Amino acid sequence: MFQRLLITLKGICMGIADVIPGVSGGTVALILGIYGRLVRAIRLIDLTLVGLMLSPAFYKRFWAHLTGQTAGSMAKEDDHAEAIVFLLFLVSGIALAILTGARIIPGLMAQYPEPMRGLFFGLILASVAVPYQMMKSRTPVHGLVFIAIAVLTFFLVGLRVDQSRFSHGTVVVQRVSAETEQTLRAQDLRFSATDPATMHKHDLSFDPSTDITMPAGTTSIEIPIVATRSGDDGNVPAGSIRYFLPSKFDATGWTVTQPAPLSGGADPPLWYLFVCGAIAICAMILPGISGAFLLLILGQYDYILFHLNQLVSTRSSVSAAVVAIFILGIIVGILSFSRVLNWMLYRLPDETMAALVGLMVGSLRILWPFQTMDTNGSHNTLPASLTDVTTLVTIGTMVAGVVIIVVLTIAGNRHAQAAGPH
Incomplete structure (x- = not known):
């Protein structure tokens, strides 16, 4: 049961990350050592699973994995049953964190933008070492993959937010x-x-x-x-x-x-919310690319959070429809993309890790804590003063982010060494 609780806690960490624009739940999964397992588990949600669920034997194996009584079993249902149990606990943690984080984190981001971005910048900067260390070989080809993905991501996160439906x-x-x-x-x-x-x-x-x-x-x-x-x-x-x-x-x-009425505000069509859900979930399972950030670029981040909060607090039928269509897009997107990603991790592991390093390095642009804004959007700058209280606090949170990842990485390595090969 401790292992199940641990998976739920890791899901909570992923869910918190998924609420924050610029931070990826996939990055957290990679840091916590469950990334490959997550991708494989999602891939096992397929037609074979549907067939197995028609058999009572599947539910016996499901219960065995749920209660930890699987010693010595090699039943054909085991892989799928274990994957469902893993996802059940992980997704429970993610959902709990998103429902809670949707109420708390946006307020913190609005009230303390520089220190919060500084914390996340430090977290992601230190996390770059995780996929790099997972590479078994490092060749010029891997270097080219890293550079290409880093440059592409750098320009992607620099895109302006779509405000065409904002009043x-x-x-x-x-x-x-x-x-x-x-x-x-x-x-x-x-x-x-x-x-x-x-x-x-x-x-x-x-x-x-x-x-x-x-x-x-x-x-x-x-x-x-x-x-x-x-x-x-x-x-x-x-x-x-x-x-x-x-x-x-x-x-x-x-x-x-306010001398004149505001104009230009419009609700997005439902098909667009479906597409946004599919795009966002693909990013959420990729380290370095934040699904929340892509929702921000697509102009739907605050819109989705608003309706999620309305659904929880007022049971609004309109919000229920918005959230349902968005979740449908998430389901379709993750089931499709996980197969591609699993193939890459199995066939091209080092190239995939090099690409993940590039994603994480390129995404640091959006998390740089010191920014100014004009009619063309926000721009990264250097702090105006190194003695300003906000600047000092921001540097402190940046260092704290690095320390958190270093401690988690050391603890994870020690746990892996203590557990030994499986």
């Missing part, structure tokens, strides 16, 4: 004192049509689409804004947006008004 418009912010020039950073500001005192975590809010500098002597300035997720509920009438949300920005002495 947009402008607000006007005013200040009492106009004595000094002041820069308003986009990542420090967020606006709402709902009073923060009564606002729920996943209620719609609006972000500036660029950093703005107010010259000395200026008391008001117009700021372009965009909704934090897709959906027609973002098309709010003029005068709706009146609140600053709590953030790093001190809004004392400031007011915000």
